[in-house]
Amino acid sequence: MATEQAYPEIREAVAALCARYPGEYWRGLDDAKAYPTEFVQALTDAGFLATLIPEEYGGAGLPLEAGCAVLEEVHRSGGNGAACHAQMYTMGTLLRHGSAAQKQQYLPAIADGSLRLQAFAVTEPTSGTDTSRIRTRAVRDGDDYVVSGQKVFISRTEHSDLMILLARTTPREECAKHTDGMSVLLVDMREARGNGLEISPIDTVMNHASTELFFDELRVPAANLVGAEGQGFRCILDGMNAERILIGAECIGDARWFTEKASAYAREREVFGRPIGANQGVQFPIARAHIQTEAAALMVQHAARLYDSGQSAGSEANMAKLLASEAAWAAGDTCVQTYGGYGFARDYDVERKFRETRLYQVAPVSTNLILSHIATRELDLPRSF
Ligand SMILES: Cc1cc2nc3c(=O)[nH]c(=O)nc-3n(C[C@H](O)[C@H](O)[C@H](O)COP(=O)(O)OP(=O)(O)OC[C@H]3O[C@@H](n4cnc5c(N)ncnc54)[C@H](O)[C@@H]3O)c2cc1C
Numbered sequence: 001m002a003t004e005q006a007y008p009e010i011r012e013a014v015a016a017l018c019a020r021y022p023g024e025y026w027r028g029l030d031d032a033k034a035y036p037t038e039f040v041q042a043l044t045d046a047g048f049l050a051t052l053i054p055e056e057y058g059g060a061g062l063p064l065e066a067g068c069a070v071l072e073e074v075h076r077s078g079g080n081g082a083a084c085h086a087q088m089y090t091m092g093t094l095l096r097h098g099s100a101a102q103k104q105q106y107l108p109a110i111a112d113g114s115l116r117l118q119a120f121a122v123t124e125p126t127s128g129t130d131t132s133r134i135r136t137r138a139v140r141d142g143d144d145y146v147v148s149g150q151k152v153f154i155s156r157t158e159h160s161d162l163m164i165l166l167a168r169t170t171p172r173e174e175c176a177k178h179t180d181g182m183s184v185l186l187v188d189m190r191e192a193r194g195n196g197l198e199i200s201p202i203d204t205v206m207n208h209a210s211t212e213l214f215f216d217e218l219r220v221p222a223a224n225l226v227g228a229e230g231q232g233f234r235c236i237l238d239g240m241n242a243e244r245i246l247i248g249a250e251c252i253g254d255a256r257w258f259t260e261k262a263s264a265y266a267r268e269r270e271v272f273g274r275p276i277g278a279n280q281g282v283q284f285p286i287a288r289a290h291i292q293t294e295a296a297a298l299m300v301q302h303a304a305r306l307y308d309s310g311q312s313a314g315s316e317a318n319m320a321k322l323l324a325s326e327a328a329w330a331a332g333d334t335c336v337q338t339y340g341g342y343g344f345a346r347d348y349d350v351e352r353k354f355r356e357t358r359l360y361q362v363a364p365v366s367t368n369l370i371l372s373h374i375a376t377r378e379l380d381l382p383r384s385f
Helices: 008-018 023-032 037-045 064-076 086-097 100-112 232-268 280-308 314-344 350-361 367-378
Strands: 117-121 137-141 144-155 162-168 182-188 197-202 210-221
Touching: 008 064, 023 350, 064 232, 064 280, 086 100, 086 117, 086 162, 086 182, 086 232, 117 144, 117 232, 137 162, 144 162, 144 182, 162 232, 182 210, 182 232, 232 280, 232 314, 232 350, 280 314, 314 350, 314 367
Parallel strands: 117 162
Antiparallel strands: 137 144, 144 210, 162 182, 197 210
Protein backbone atom coordinates (compact mmCIF):
# COMPACT_ATOMS: atom_id res chain seq x y z
CA MET A 1 0.00 0.00 0.00
CA ALA A 2 1.69 3.21 -1.15
CA THR A 3 0.84 6.82 -0.35
CA GLU A 4 -1.94 8.29 -2.51
CA GLN A 5 -0.40 9.29 -5.84
CA ALA A 6 -1.48 12.71 -7.05
CA TYR A 7 -1.58 13.39 -10.82
CA PRO A 8 -1.89 9.77 -12.02
CA GLU A 9 -2.21 10.82 -15.71
CA ILE A 10 1.04 12.79 -15.52
CA ARG A 11 2.78 9.89 -13.82
CA GLU A 12 1.57 7.46 -16.46
CA ALA A 13 2.65 9.70 -19.34
CA VAL A 14 6.09 10.37 -17.80
CA ALA A 15 6.58 6.65 -17.11
CA ALA A 16 5.73 5.86 -20.77
CA LEU A 17 8.22 8.47 -21.98
CA CYS A 18 10.92 7.21 -19.62
CA ALA A 19 10.43 3.63 -20.84
CA ARG A 20 12.04 4.82 -24.11
CA TYR A 21 15.21 5.63 -22.11
CA PRO A 22 16.09 2.39 -20.26
CA GLY A 23 19.12 1.48 -18.14
CA GLU A 24 21.39 0.99 -21.21
CA TYR A 25 20.77 4.62 -22.19
CA TRP A 26 21.82 5.99 -18.79
CA ARG A 27 24.78 3.58 -18.55
CA GLY A 28 26.01 4.72 -21.95
CA LEU A 29 25.88 8.35 -20.83
CA ASP A 30 27.74 7.42 -17.66
CA ASP A 31 30.54 5.80 -19.69
CA ALA A 32 30.83 8.81 -21.97
CA LYS A 33 30.20 11.35 -19.16
CA ALA A 34 27.66 12.80 -21.56
CA TYR A 35 24.54 14.91 -21.09
CA PRO A 36 21.14 13.22 -21.72
CA THR A 37 20.29 15.55 -24.61
CA GLU A 38 17.66 13.28 -26.23
CA PHE A 39 15.90 12.59 -22.94
CA VAL A 40 15.79 16.28 -21.96
CA GLN A 41 14.49 17.16 -25.44
CA ALA A 42 11.75 14.52 -25.16
CA LEU A 43 10.68 15.82 -21.73
CA THR A 44 10.68 19.38 -23.11
CA ASP A 45 8.73 18.43 -26.26
CA ALA A 46 6.12 16.66 -24.14
CA GLY A 47 5.72 19.87 -22.11
CA PHE A 48 6.79 18.38 -18.78
CA LEU A 49 9.51 20.95 -18.12
CA ALA A 50 6.91 23.70 -18.50
CA THR A 51 4.59 22.11 -15.92
CA LEU A 52 4.94 25.02 -13.49
CA ILE A 53 5.01 27.93 -15.97
CA PRO A 54 1.68 29.79 -15.95
CA GLU A 55 -0.63 29.25 -18.92
CA GLU A 56 -0.39 32.92 -19.95
CA TYR A 57 3.29 32.28 -20.77
CA GLY A 58 2.63 29.00 -22.58
CA GLY A 59 3.13 26.54 -19.73
CA ALA A 60 0.72 24.13 -18.05
CA GLY A 61 0.19 26.37 -15.01
CA LEU A 62 0.15 23.44 -12.61
CA PRO A 63 1.17 23.50 -8.93
CA LEU A 64 4.48 22.29 -7.49
CA GLU A 65 2.89 18.96 -6.59
CA ALA A 66 2.54 18.24 -10.32
CA GLY A 67 6.24 19.00 -10.81
CA CYS A 68 6.94 16.53 -7.99
CA ALA A 69 4.93 13.87 -9.86
CA VAL A 70 7.02 14.43 -13.01
CA LEU A 71 10.39 14.21 -11.26
CA GLU A 72 9.42 11.32 -8.99
CA GLU A 73 8.41 9.26 -12.03
CA VAL A 74 11.66 10.07 -13.86
CA HIS A 75 13.60 8.70 -10.89
CA ARG A 76 11.25 5.80 -10.26
CA SER A 77 11.80 4.68 -13.84
CA GLY A 78 15.55 4.39 -13.21
CA GLY A 79 16.42 7.69 -14.88
CA ASN A 80 17.71 10.93 -13.42
CA GLY A 81 16.06 14.35 -13.48
CA ALA A 82 19.17 16.24 -12.38
CA ALA A 83 19.91 17.04 -16.01
CA CYS A 84 16.91 19.32 -16.24
CA HIS A 85 15.06 19.72 -12.91
CA ALA A 86 16.55 23.17 -12.31
CA GLN A 87 14.27 24.70 -14.90
CA MET A 88 11.32 24.07 -12.60
CA TYR A 89 12.65 26.01 -9.62
CA THR A 90 14.90 28.61 -11.24
CA MET A 91 11.99 29.68 -13.40
CA GLY A 92 10.13 30.55 -10.16
CA THR A 93 12.66 33.27 -9.28
CA LEU A 94 11.98 34.94 -12.62
CA LEU A 95 8.24 34.41 -12.34
CA ARG A 96 7.89 35.84 -8.84
CA HIS A 97 10.52 38.57 -8.92
CA GLY A 98 11.14 39.40 -12.58
CA SER A 99 9.69 42.50 -14.23
CA ALA A 100 6.75 42.19 -16.64
CA ALA A 101 9.16 42.77 -19.54
CA GLN A 102 11.58 40.06 -18.35
CA LYS A 103 8.75 37.55 -17.92
CA GLN A 104 7.39 38.32 -21.37
CA GLN A 105 10.84 38.09 -22.90
CA TYR A 106 11.91 34.79 -21.36
CA LEU A 107 9.06 32.67 -20.01
CA PRO A 108 7.28 31.81 -23.31
CA ALA A 109 10.63 30.77 -24.85
CA ILE A 110 11.46 28.67 -21.78
CA ALA A 111 7.99 27.09 -21.96
CA ASP A 112 8.31 26.13 -25.64
CA GLY A 113 11.84 24.82 -25.11
CA SER A 114 13.63 27.27 -27.39
CA LEU A 115 15.47 28.75 -24.39
CA ARG A 116 16.95 26.79 -21.49
CA LEU A 117 17.16 28.21 -17.97
CA GLN A 118 18.89 25.32 -16.25
CA ALA A 119 21.65 26.91 -14.21
CA PHE A 120 21.54 28.46 -10.75
CA ALA A 121 24.83 29.81 -9.37
CA VAL A 122 25.14 30.37 -5.63
CA THR A 123 27.89 28.14 -4.15
CA GLU A 124 31.46 29.46 -4.00
CA PRO A 125 34.74 27.77 -3.06
CA THR A 126 35.49 30.04 -0.10
CA SER A 127 31.99 30.49 1.38
CA GLY A 128 30.40 27.03 0.99
CA THR A 129 27.06 26.84 2.73
CA ASP A 130 27.48 30.30 4.29
CA THR A 131 25.82 32.14 1.38
CA SER A 132 26.05 35.59 2.94
CA ARG A 133 29.85 35.40 2.58
CA ILE A 134 29.88 35.00 -1.19
CA ARG A 135 32.65 37.07 -2.77
CA THR A 136 31.49 37.29 -6.37
CA ARG A 137 30.92 41.02 -6.88
CA ALA A 138 28.66 42.81 -9.32
CA VAL A 139 29.55 46.49 -9.58
CA ARG A 140 27.27 48.90 -11.43
CA ASP A 141 28.99 50.68 -14.33
CA GLY A 142 26.63 52.71 -16.55
CA ASP A 143 24.03 50.38 -18.05
CA ASP A 144 25.89 47.25 -16.97
CA TYR A 145 26.96 45.33 -13.92
CA VAL A 146 30.58 44.17 -14.02
CA VAL A 147 30.91 40.75 -12.42
CA SER A 148 34.12 39.24 -11.01
CA GLY A 149 34.53 36.17 -8.83
CA GLN A 150 34.19 32.42 -8.81
CA LYS A 151 31.48 29.81 -8.34
CA VAL A 152 31.85 26.07 -7.81
CA PHE A 153 29.67 22.99 -8.38
CA ILE A 154 27.32 24.86 -10.67
CA SER A 155 25.38 22.28 -12.61
CA ARG A 156 24.38 22.27 -16.28
CA THR A 157 26.06 25.57 -17.21
CA GLU A 158 27.32 24.07 -20.47
CA HIS A 159 23.79 23.00 -21.37
CA SER A 160 21.89 26.13 -20.45
CA ASP A 161 21.23 29.38 -22.32
CA LEU A 162 20.50 31.38 -19.17
CA MET A 163 21.76 31.31 -15.60
CA ILE A 164 20.42 32.81 -12.40
CA LEU A 165 23.47 34.29 -10.63
CA LEU A 166 23.66 35.49 -7.02
CA ALA A 167 26.36 38.13 -6.53
CA ARG A 168 27.24 40.77 -3.93
CA THR A 169 26.34 44.31 -4.95
CA THR A 170 27.07 45.85 -1.52
CA PRO A 171 29.88 44.57 0.74
CA ARG A 172 28.61 42.49 3.66
CA GLU A 173 30.15 44.87 6.26
CA GLU A 174 28.09 47.77 4.90
CA CYS A 175 24.74 45.96 5.22
CA ALA A 176 22.36 46.11 8.16
CA LYS A 177 21.65 42.39 7.75
CA HIS A 178 24.25 40.00 6.38
CA THR A 179 21.72 38.58 3.89
CA ASP A 180 21.18 42.08 2.45
CA GLY A 181 23.33 43.46 -0.35
CA MET A 182 23.18 40.45 -2.68
CA SER A 183 21.44 40.63 -6.05
CA VAL A 184 20.15 38.25 -8.70
CA LEU A 185 21.32 38.71 -12.29
CA LEU A 186 20.11 36.77 -15.29
CA VAL A 187 23.23 35.87 -17.27
CA ASP A 188 22.97 34.99 -20.94
CA MET A 189 25.52 32.17 -21.16
CA ARG A 190 25.69 32.36 -24.95
CA GLU A 191 27.08 35.89 -24.77
CA ALA A 192 29.01 35.51 -21.52
CA ARG A 193 31.16 32.48 -22.28
CA GLY A 194 34.54 33.60 -23.55
CA ASN A 195 33.69 37.26 -22.79
CA GLY A 196 34.44 37.35 -19.07
CA LEU A 197 33.10 33.92 -18.12
CA GLU A 198 35.16 30.73 -18.28
CA ILE A 199 33.63 27.33 -17.51
CA SER A 200 35.60 24.37 -16.26
CA PRO A 201 33.87 20.96 -15.85
CA ILE A 202 34.17 19.10 -12.52
CA ASP A 203 34.48 15.33 -12.69
CA THR A 204 32.18 13.82 -10.05
CA VAL A 205 31.37 10.29 -8.88
CA MET A 206 28.12 10.41 -10.83
CA ASN A 207 27.42 11.86 -14.26
CA HIS A 208 26.21 15.32 -13.24
CA ALA A 209 27.44 18.04 -15.64
CA SER A 210 28.76 20.14 -12.75
CA THR A 211 31.18 22.98 -13.39
CA GLU A 212 33.36 25.68 -11.90
CA LEU A 213 32.83 29.24 -13.11
CA PHE A 214 35.38 32.04 -13.32
CA PHE A 215 34.08 35.59 -13.81
CA ASP A 216 36.59 38.20 -14.93
CA GLU A 217 34.85 41.54 -15.44
CA LEU A 218 31.88 39.98 -17.18
CA ARG A 219 29.46 42.71 -18.29
CA VAL A 220 25.81 41.92 -17.62
CA PRO A 221 23.16 44.47 -18.69
CA ALA A 222 21.55 46.17 -15.69
CA ALA A 223 18.22 45.31 -17.35
CA ASN A 224 18.97 41.70 -16.34
CA LEU A 225 18.70 42.49 -12.63
CA VAL A 226 15.88 40.32 -11.24
CA GLY A 227 14.01 41.94 -8.35
CA ALA A 228 15.43 44.89 -6.42
CA GLU A 229 19.16 45.44 -6.05
CA GLY A 230 20.33 44.12 -2.69
CA GLN A 231 17.27 41.89 -2.23
CA GLY A 232 18.62 38.89 -4.14
CA PHE A 233 18.73 36.53 -1.18
CA ARG A 234 14.98 36.93 -0.67
CA CYS A 235 14.42 36.38 -4.41
CA ILE A 236 16.11 32.98 -4.38
CA LEU A 237 14.69 31.72 -1.07
CA ASP A 238 11.31 30.68 -2.47
CA GLY A 239 13.03 28.89 -5.31
CA MET A 240 15.27 27.07 -2.85
CA ASN A 241 12.25 25.75 -0.96
CA ALA A 242 10.71 24.59 -4.23
CA GLU A 243 14.04 22.95 -5.12
CA ARG A 244 14.15 21.04 -1.83
CA ILE A 245 10.60 19.75 -2.28
CA LEU A 246 11.16 18.74 -5.92
CA ILE A 247 14.39 16.96 -5.04
CA GLY A 248 12.59 15.28 -2.15
CA ALA A 249 10.22 13.90 -4.79
CA GLU A 250 13.18 12.65 -6.85
CA CYS A 251 14.48 10.87 -3.75
CA ILE A 252 11.09 9.22 -3.27
CA GLY A 253 11.32 8.05 -6.89
CA ASP A 254 14.78 6.62 -6.22
CA ALA A 255 13.63 4.96 -3.00
CA ARG A 256 10.66 3.33 -4.75
CA TRP A 257 12.89 2.16 -7.61
CA PHE A 258 15.28 0.57 -5.09
CA THR A 259 12.59 -1.17 -3.02
CA GLU A 260 10.77 -2.44 -6.12
CA LYS A 261 14.05 -3.73 -7.61
CA ALA A 262 15.11 -5.33 -4.32
CA SER A 263 11.72 -7.00 -3.82
CA ALA A 264 11.63 -8.38 -7.37
CA TYR A 265 15.17 -9.73 -7.07
CA ALA A 266 14.52 -11.23 -3.62
CA ARG A 267 11.45 -13.06 -4.97
CA GLU A 268 13.38 -14.55 -7.90
CA ARG A 269 16.91 -15.25 -6.68
CA GLU A 270 17.15 -18.75 -5.19
CA VAL A 271 19.97 -19.75 -2.84
CA PHE A 272 19.87 -22.70 -0.42
CA GLY A 273 16.90 -24.01 -2.40
CA ARG A 274 14.51 -21.10 -1.75
CA PRO A 275 14.05 -17.46 -2.74
CA ILE A 276 16.38 -15.23 -0.71
CA GLY A 277 13.32 -13.03 0.02
CA ALA A 278 11.88 -15.82 2.17
CA ASN A 279 14.63 -15.08 4.69
CA GLN A 280 13.57 -12.44 7.16
CA GLY A 281 17.14 -11.16 7.24
CA VAL A 282 16.60 -10.16 3.60
CA GLN A 283 12.94 -9.14 3.64
CA PHE A 284 12.89 -7.04 6.83
CA PRO A 285 15.37 -4.39 5.62
CA ILE A 286 13.33 -4.06 2.40
CA ALA A 287 10.14 -3.67 4.43
CA ARG A 288 11.85 -1.09 6.65
CA ALA A 289 13.03 0.86 3.60
CA HIS A 290 9.48 0.82 2.24
CA ILE A 291 8.08 2.15 5.53
CA GLN A 292 10.72 4.89 5.64
CA THR A 293 9.94 5.80 2.02
CA GLU A 294 6.19 6.05 2.51
CA ALA A 295 6.62 8.24 5.62
CA ALA A 296 8.98 10.53 3.70
CA ALA A 297 6.57 10.62 0.73
CA LEU A 298 3.84 11.97 3.02
CA MET A 299 6.16 14.74 4.18
CA VAL A 300 7.09 15.65 0.60
CA GLN A 301 3.40 15.75 -0.32
CA HIS A 302 2.60 17.87 2.75
CA ALA A 303 5.40 20.34 1.98
CA ALA A 304 4.34 20.61 -1.68
CA ARG A 305 0.71 21.27 -0.74
CA LEU A 306 1.73 23.88 1.83
CA TYR A 307 3.96 25.57 -0.76
CA ASP A 308 1.13 25.45 -3.32
CA SER A 309 -1.27 27.06 -0.84
CA GLY A 310 1.08 30.04 -0.61
CA GLN A 311 2.06 29.42 3.01
CA SER A 312 5.60 29.54 4.29
CA ALA A 313 6.95 26.03 3.76
CA GLY A 314 10.60 26.55 4.73
CA SER A 315 10.78 24.04 7.58
CA GLU A 316 8.54 21.51 5.83
CA ALA A 317 10.63 21.72 2.63
CA ASN A 318 13.76 21.08 4.69
CA MET A 319 12.21 18.20 6.63
CA ALA A 320 10.86 16.64 3.42
CA LYS A 321 14.29 16.79 1.74
CA LEU A 322 16.06 15.34 4.78
CA LEU A 323 13.62 12.44 5.24
CA ALA A 324 13.40 11.64 1.53
CA SER A 325 17.18 11.74 0.94
CA GLU A 326 17.75 9.43 3.92
CA ALA A 327 14.95 7.08 2.79
CA ALA A 328 16.51 6.87 -0.69
CA TRP A 329 19.93 6.16 0.74
CA ALA A 330 18.58 3.45 3.09
CA ALA A 331 16.62 1.88 0.23
CA GLY A 332 19.70 2.02 -2.00
CA ASP A 333 21.91 0.40 0.62
CA THR A 334 19.30 -2.33 1.14
CA CYS A 335 19.03 -2.89 -2.59
CA VAL A 336 22.82 -3.32 -2.96
CA GLN A 337 22.81 -5.80 -0.05
CA THR A 338 19.87 -7.75 -1.52
CA TYR A 339 21.61 -8.05 -4.89
CA GLY A 340 24.79 -9.36 -3.24
CA GLY A 341 27.66 -9.30 -5.74
CA TYR A 342 25.32 -8.24 -8.54
CA GLY A 343 24.68 -5.00 -6.66
CA PHE A 344 28.16 -3.95 -7.81
CA ALA A 345 27.79 -5.08 -11.42
CA ARG A 346 27.11 -2.13 -13.71
CA ASP A 347 24.57 -3.96 -15.90
CA TYR A 348 21.99 -3.99 -13.12
CA ASP A 349 21.90 -0.18 -12.65
CA VAL A 350 21.78 -0.56 -8.86
CA GLU A 351 25.32 0.75 -8.35
CA ARG A 352 24.63 3.73 -10.66
CA LYS A 353 21.47 4.74 -8.82
CA PHE A 354 23.29 4.17 -5.50
CA ARG A 355 26.01 6.63 -6.54
CA GLU A 356 23.47 9.13 -7.83
CA THR A 357 21.21 9.17 -4.78
CA ARG A 358 24.05 9.85 -2.33
CA LEU A 359 24.26 13.45 -3.53
CA TYR A 360 20.97 14.48 -1.98
CA GLN A 361 22.21 14.42 1.60
CA VAL A 362 24.77 17.06 0.59
CA ALA A 363 23.10 19.10 -2.15
CA PRO A 364 21.02 21.12 -2.33
CA VAL A 365 21.78 22.00 1.31
CA SER A 366 23.43 19.40 3.52
CA THR A 367 21.67 17.44 6.25
CA ASN A 368 23.50 19.28 9.05
CA LEU A 369 22.26 22.64 7.81
CA ILE A 370 18.69 21.32 7.77
CA LEU A 371 19.06 20.03 11.33
CA SER A 372 20.42 23.42 12.36
CA HIS A 373 17.45 25.17 10.71
CA ILE A 374 14.93 22.96 12.52
CA ALA A 375 16.76 23.20 15.85
CA THR A 376 16.95 26.99 15.84
CA ARG A 377 13.73 27.94 13.98
CA GLU A 378 11.32 25.27 15.19
CA LEU A 379 12.74 24.31 18.58
CA ASP A 380 14.15 27.67 19.67
CA LEU A 381 17.58 26.19 20.43
CA PRO A 382 20.54 28.59 20.52
CA ARG A 383 22.30 29.32 17.24
CA SER A 384 25.86 28.04 16.84
CA PHE A 385 26.71 30.33 13.91
C1 LIG B 1 26.99 17.47 -7.89
C2 LIG B 1 26.71 18.80 -7.24
C3 LIG B 1 25.89 19.70 -7.89
C4 LIG B 1 25.67 20.96 -7.32
N1 LIG B 1 24.93 21.89 -8.02
C5 LIG B 1 24.88 23.16 -7.56
C6 LIG B 1 24.28 24.19 -8.35
O1 LIG B 1 23.78 23.94 -9.45
N2 LIG B 1 24.28 25.46 -7.85
C7 LIG B 1 24.84 25.78 -6.65
O2 LIG B 1 24.80 26.95 -6.28
N3 LIG B 1 25.41 24.82 -5.87
C8 LIG B 1 25.46 23.53 -6.31
N4 LIG B 1 26.07 22.57 -5.55
C9 LIG B 1 26.69 22.94 -4.29
C10 LIG B 1 26.00 22.38 -3.07
O3 LIG B 1 24.79 23.07 -2.85
C11 LIG B 1 26.99 22.46 -1.93
O4 LIG B 1 28.03 21.54 -2.18
C12 LIG B 1 26.35 22.19 -0.62
O5 LIG B 1 25.42 23.19 -0.31
C13 LIG B 1 27.39 22.12 0.49
O6 LIG B 1 28.29 23.20 0.39
P1 LIG B 1 29.88 22.94 0.43
O7 LIG B 1 30.17 21.84 -0.54
O8 LIG B 1 30.61 24.20 0.25
O9 LIG B 1 30.09 22.37 1.87
P2 LIG B 1 30.54 23.18 3.17
O10 LIG B 1 29.67 24.35 3.39
O11 LIG B 1 32.00 23.39 3.08
O12 LIG B 1 30.23 22.09 4.28
C14 LIG B 1 30.99 20.86 4.36
C15 LIG B 1 30.34 19.97 5.41
O13 LIG B 1 30.37 20.64 6.67
C16 LIG B 1 29.06 20.73 7.20
N5 LIG B 1 28.92 22.04 7.89
C17 LIG B 1 29.31 23.26 7.44
N6 LIG B 1 29.00 24.20 8.35
C18 LIG B 1 28.40 23.58 9.38
C19 LIG B 1 27.84 24.01 10.62
N7 LIG B 1 27.86 25.30 10.98
N8 LIG B 1 27.31 23.07 11.44
C20 LIG B 1 27.31 21.77 11.09
N9 LIG B 1 27.81 21.30 9.94
C21 LIG B 1 28.36 22.19 9.09
C22 LIG B 1 28.12 20.64 6.04
O14 LIG B 1 26.87 20.11 6.46
C23 LIG B 1 28.87 19.69 5.11
O15 LIG B 1 28.56 18.36 5.43
C24 LIG B 1 26.24 21.28 -6.08
C25 LIG B 1 27.04 20.33 -5.40
C26 LIG B 1 27.28 19.12 -5.98
C27 LIG B 1 28.17 18.14 -5.25
